[in-house]
Amino acid sequence: MTEHYGLTGTGPHTVDIDDSEAVLSVIEDQLGVGRPRPDLRMTDSIRDDIDLDSLSMMEALTRVEDEYRIELIDNPEIGEVVTVADLVALIQRVYRAAHPGSAGAEENS
Numbered sequence: 001m002t003e004h005y006g007l008t009g010t011g012p013h014t015v016d017i018d019d020s021e022a023v024l025s026v027i028e029d030q031l032g033v034g035r036p037r038p039d040l041r042m043t044d045s046i047r048d049d050i051d052l053d054s055l056s057m058m059e060a061l062t063r064v065e066d067e068y069r070i071e072l073i074d075n076p077e078i079g080e081v082v083t084v085a086d087l088v089a090l091i092q093r094v095y096r097a098a099h100p101g102s103a104g105a106e107e108n109s
Contacts (some may be wrong), residue, residue, distance in 0.1 A: 042085040
């Protein structure tokens with residue numbers, strides 16, 4: 001299990017970084033700030049299926065970075081992300097690299 005920190009001020013939340021559905025839920029929460037929370041599928045295209053302009057997407061990615069205490073926007077792999085599944089996998093890889101002692105990082109390193 002992994003602690004991630006929400007912007008709500010409620011303190012750390014426990015999320016299993018290896019659970020793709022849990023990571024997907026965090027993405028949905030962050031994309032839903034100030035707008036209806038989307039119901040994403042892993043196969044959804046970031047560009048074609050999610051109704052976000054580039055600024056909104058950057059804001060959502062910044063919130064995901066804050067949640068997991070990782071850097072996504074400056075990661076060269078971010079340009080290769082096409083689907084929600086790609087984004088989930090990138091978040092998992094970046095998290096494991098940034099937090100090598102965490103649960104899940106040792107299993108997949």
